Amino acid sequence: xxxxxxxxxxxxxxxxxxxxxxxHVIFKNLLEKFKGKVYPVNPKTEPILGQKVYPSVLDxxxxxxxxxxxxxxxxxxxxxxxxxxxxxxxVVIISSGFSETGSLEGKKAxxxxxxxxxxxxxxxxxxxxxxxxxxxxxxxxxxxxxxDVKKPKEGCISFFTQSGTIGILTLDILxxxxxxxxxxxxxxxxxxxxxxxxxxxxxxxxxTKVIAGFIESVRNGRKFLxxxxxxxxxxxxLKGGKxxxxxxxxxxxxxxxxGDYKVYSNVLKQFNVIEAETWEDLIDYLKILxxxxxxxxxxxxxxTNAGGxxxxxxxxAFRLGLELPEPSEKLKExxxxxxxxxxxxxxxxxxxxxxxxxxxxxxxxxxxxxEEFDMLLIVVLIQTPMLDERIVDVLKEIKKPFAVCMxxxxxxxxxxxxxxxxxxxxSPERAVKALKIISELKA
Amino acid sequence: xxxxxxxxxxxxxxxxxxxxxxxHVIFKNLLEKFKGKVYPVNPKTEPILGQKVYPSVLDxxxxxxxxxxxxxxxxxxxxxxxxxxxxxxxVVIISSGFSETGSLEGKKAxxxxxxxxxxxxxxxxxxxxxxxxxxxxxxxxxxxxxxDVKKPKEGCISFFTQSGTIGILTLDILxxxxxxxxxxxxxxxxxxxxxxxxxxxxxxxxxTKVIAGFIESVRNGRKFLxxxxxxxxxxxxLKGGKxxxxxxxxxxxxxxxxGDYKVYSNVLKQFNVIEAETWEDLIDYLKILxxxxxxxxxxxxxxTNAGGxxxxxxxxAFRLGLELPEPSEKLKExxxxxxxxxxxxxxxxxxxxxxxxxxxxxxxxxxxxxEEFDMLLIVVLIQTPMLDERIVDVLKEIKKPFAVCMxxxxxxxxxxxxxxxxxxxxSPERAVKALKIISELKA
Numbered sequence: 001x002x003x004x005x006x007x008x009x010x011x012x013x014x015x016x017x018x019x020x021x022x023x024h025v026i027f028k029n030l031l032e033k034f035k036g037k038v039y040p041v042n043p044k045t046e047p048i049l050g051q052k053v054y055p056s057v058l059d060x061x062x063x064x065x066x067x068x069x070x071x072x073x074x075x076x077x078x079x080x081x082x083x084x085x086x087x088x089x090x091v092v093i094i095s096s097g098f099s100e101t102g103s104l105e106g107k108k109a110x111x112x113x114x115x116x117x118x119x120x121x122x123x124x125x126x127x128x129x130x131x132x133x134x135x136x137x138x139x140x141x142x143x144x145x146x147x148d149v150k151k152p153k154e155g156c157i158s159f160f161t162q163s164g165t166i167g168i169l170t171l172d173i174l175x176x177x178x179x180x181x182x183x184x185x186x187x188x189x190x191x192x193x194x195x196x197x198x199x200x201x202x203x204x205x206x207x208t209k210v211i212a213g214f215i216e217s218v219r220n221g222r223k224f225l226x227x228x229x230x231x232x233x234x235x236x237x238l239k240g241g242k243x244x245x246x247x248x249x250x251x252x253x254x255x256x257x258x259g260d261y262k263v264y265s266n267v268l269k270q271f272n273v274i275e276a277e278t279w280e281d282l283i284d285y286l287k288i289l290x291x292x293x294x295x296x297x298x299x300x301x302x303x304t305n306a307g308g309x310x311x312x313x314x315x316x317a318f319r320l321g322l323e324l325p326e327p328s329e330k331l332k333e334x335x336x337x338x339x340x341x342x343x344x345x346x347x348x349x350x351x352x353x354x355x356x357x358x359x360x361x362x363x364x365x366x367x368x369x370x371e372e373f374d375m376l377l378i379v380v381l382i383q384t385p386m387l388d389e390r391i392v393d394v395l396k397e398i399k400k401p402f403a404v405c406m407x408x409x410x411x412x413x414x415x416x417x418x419x420x421x422x423x424x425x426x427s428p429e430r431a432v433k434a435l436k437i438i439s440e441l442k443a
Numbered sequence: 444x445x446x447x448x449x450x451x452x453x454x455x456x457x458x459x460x461x462x463x464x465x466x467h468v469i470f471k472n473l474l475e476k477f478k479g480k481v482y483p484v485n486p487k488t489e490p491i492l493g494q495k496v497y498p499s500v501l502d503x504x505x506x507x508x509x510x511x512x513x514x515x516x517x518x519x520x521x522x523x524x525x526x527x528x529x530x531x532x533x534v535v536i537i538s539s540g541f542s543e544t545g546s547l548e549g550k551k552a553x554x555x556x557x558x559x560x561x562x563x564x565x566x567x568x569x570x571x572x573x574x575x576x577x578x579x580x581x582x583x584x585x586x587x588x589x590x591d592v593k594k595p596k597e598g599c600i601s602f603f604t605q606s607g608t609i610g611i612l613t614l615d616i617l618x619x620x621x622x623x624x625x626x627x628x629x630x631x632x633x634x635x636x637x638x639x640x641x642x643x644x645x646x647x648x649x650x651t652k653v654i655a656g657f658i659e660s661v662r663n664g665r666k667f668l669x670x671x672x673x674x675x676x677x678x679x680x681l682k683g684g685k686x687x688x689x690x691x692x693x694x695x696x697x698x699x700x701x702g703d704y705k706v707y708s709n710v711l712k713q714f715n716v717i718e719a720e721t722w723e724d725l726i727d728y729l730k731i732l733x734x735x736x737x738x739x740x741x742x743x744x745x746x747t748n749a750g751g752x753x754x755x756x757x758x759x760a761f762r763l764g765l766e767l768p769e770p771s772e773k774l775k776e777x778x779x780x781x782x783x784x785x786x787x788x789x790x791x792x793x794x795x796x797x798x799x800x801x802x803x804x805x806x807x808x809x810x811x812x813x814e815e816f817d818m819l820l821i822v823v824l825i826q827t828p829m830l831d832e833r834i835v836d837v838l839k840e841i842k843k844p845f846a847v848c849m850x851x852x853x854x855x856x857x858x859x860x861x862x863x864x865x866x867x868x869x870s871p872e873r874a875v876k877a878l879k880i881i882s883e884l885k886a
Contacts, residue, residue, distance in 0.1 A: 020828065101785040149826045150852050163751030165796060168826050172851040214751060240751060245767045246758030249750070249791045278872040279755055307692070308606030308657060308683060312722055315689030324688045342544040348692045353608060383592045383611050385463065408615040409593050429721040 007065030014071035015040030023070040033138030073097030084120025093126035129188035130164035155180015156209035196223040228271040288434040293401040295439040302348035304379035310348035313428035338362040376402040403431040450508030457514035458483030466513040476581030516540030527563025536569035572631035573607035598623015599652035639666040671714040731877040736844035740817040745791035747822035753791035756871035781805040819845040846874040
């Protein structure tokens with residue numbers, strides 16, 4: 001598996017001269033970012049982006065670690081065979097037109113490439129994938145340009161997905177939210193490499209601290225259980241095809257049947273896997289998990305300049321089983337030094353709508369250093385004239401696990417211009433839900 | 444109540460010369476936007492923003508319909524008494540420092556202004572509010588400038604809230620999402636006007652089609668039930684203080700005890716009130732309700748160029764009890780004319796990731812005109828090179844009730860530059876949840 005992510009060189013089979021073609025974009029992304037040699041392969045040998053083009057991988061002198069195939073489905077067997085002869089052991093097949101079409105021809109074509117792969121001992125990711133991504137060495141073998149899909153910076157999350165579109169969205173949204181990523185794989189029809197292989201690899205990969213994925217069906221139940229049992233890292237999964245409606249949608253696009261959801265869900269619980277209920281939950285959880293922080297207990301303190309959001313956060317914390325202890329008299333006295341008389345120090349700590357950055361700083365420092373709480377939820381009603389983007393400087397100093405709730409137009413502006421990562425949520429309930437997740441992780 | 448929203452003129456008592464003061468901002472907002480005369484009142488009579496200042500309302504010659512009081516709590520009784528003598532019957536008291544402080548003095552001060560109001564027959568909104576807002580006549584009596592809090596354009600939603608901060612956030616977020624508003628009231632300590640009065644007024648107000656509110660406690664249970672029974676409009680409520688945690692937070696900031704949530708929740712069901720579970724749900728529901736469309740049934744069709752999101756939307760639709768019927772053979776044949784062979788026409792209609800604007804247009808037109816579905820969920824993976832902001836021109840032509848799911852950085856850009864309103868959601872599940880709401884409304 002290692003060479004899928006850390007090849008010394010890559011051949012792009014089907015590297016195209018036409019700018020809009022998939023084979024062109026993949027080659028361009030790799031040429032610009034990958035820290036290693038990239039070989040374009042195409043029978044038409046005019047240079048692409050100034051690079052010498054090889055008619056076949058067999059014409060490349062150097063040994064090749066990884067091949068990306070982006071040619072028409074009908075040509076895949078031929079070029080895969082050439083990969084085999086060249087001794088390439090890792091191949092990503094981007095091309096679609098196989099079992100996912102639901103046609104007999106597609107299924108047969110997939111069987112044929114399976115045979116070739118077996119004959120030559122080639123490991124395959126795909127077919128029907130948007131590619132793979134490794135932030136560490138610039139291995140961006142996806143067919144999307146930055147202008148359409150933003151790519152995340154380096155981080156500790158590794159993500160796998162059958163669905164290519166989910167892969168695209170994940171890259172783009174994590175980048176937009178300033179969340180870093182280690183590796184991402186869209187494994188498509190899972191002809192060979194599947195969810196179990198990827199969890200297994202990520203669970204030993206040094207750069208990966210959090211494993212996340214979107215699963216439609218589990219191909220190899222026994223191995224899946226085995227890798228979950230062995231895994232020691234945080235793992236979050238979102239399941240598609242939980243219901244008969246979803247299963248129908250699944251089978252229409254990735255050529256697999258949805259598993260029995262209840263069985264699946266119980267297995268996840270057994271192995272301490274965090275199950276995201278919705279797409280939004282998945283992204284929200286990744287956001288807080290990417291901080292690498294774990295809350296030691298369930299004692300939450302809410303600091304707010306917006307009474308109403310303090311109430312909503314409190315209600316939701318109760319509902320999710322978090323604790324909201326009242327601060328000790330000593331702690332209350334300490335906070336009161338910096339608060340007006342009409343502020344509340346009971347938890348939520350309501351520092352009132354006229355709070356300025358300094359008041360936030362004083363109170364947050366006291367609570368961050370207190371032993372009475374395990375985590376902080378900080379509500380910032382940024383719409384008051386007393387506050388602006390400099391609140392970020394205060395928030396980034398917090399050591400305890402925390403989440404920020406900040407919403408509206410000014411918040412959007414701040415988030416857009418944020419150069420660092422902060423776990424900011426648009427609603428109090430989403431922030432509480434995320435904190436709950438890190439209060440359940442084992443160190 | 445009418446004169447709170449449609450006064451011919453307004454006196455701003457405590458209109459300040461200092462730019463950062465509440466009394467200055469309110470006067471400025473009204474002066475710039477209100478379609479009627481505005482009188483600044485302040486014992487210091489130097490002109491403010493070039494306008495003649497009156498030492499007291501008693502010095503104004505004209506009859507006054509509405510007074511906004513933004514002076515220190517200690518001066519409120521005096522100026523309110525003057526309002527009484529002047530014959531002003533509608534007063535908004537912005538000032539805080541009353542029962543919400545939890546102090547005995549605050550409570551006494553509130554009792555005192557209650558007595559004055561009763562003596563002169565004055566109706567009061569407040570104290571401790573961020574003000575009131577009417578988009579129709581530019582009555583922006585809030586103490587926030589556009590640079591901090593965006594204000595929504597005209598629309599059919601009227602919103603009430605005890606919590607001032609929820610009022611601010613609502614204005615700002617509705618504006619950001621291009622959702623229009625009719626009227627907004629922050630009624631603070633509810634010394635006089637409360638949630639029941641406002642629901643009653645909005646239920647007869649011509650400009651209001653949807654009533655929405657954030658409630659912490661119900662002051663007058665009997666009247667509350669009565670107005671809900673009489674109301675014929677769509678009504679959405681979010682309750683704060685549902686739990687003991689939330690109730691504690693509530694009492695700390697608005698001087699009222701949270702009611703028994705279960706009783707409350709059952710009452711809402713009985714009167715067909717839509718209860719939002721979270722802040723995000725509330726905004727999401729307002730978004731779809733502001734379209735004014737009602738789905739005639741539960742038959743949903745999902746159109747997607749992103750297989751994974753089609754699966755998630757289908758699962759969630761099942762979970763919420765919506766129907767996802769397979770199109771008739773006739774309809775399938777009609778769609779197939781415009782789709783590649785590998786597309787799926789089973790519902791979700793997966794028009795595949797290479798769909799361009801034209802393909803969306805053809806398929807959406809067919810489904811919009813079909814009698815087989817009551818509403819549409821349109822997933823647009825906008826990250827493909829085939830799509831851009833021109834998709835908006837296609838979406839705006841749809842006649843059936845619909846919601847759009849579009850997420851990521853390109854979607855954010857499109858939403859930001861959107862000149863019209865479209866019910867766009869960032870996740871498939873949120874879009875489904877919103878559609879469910881309009882499938883339950885009665886025409």
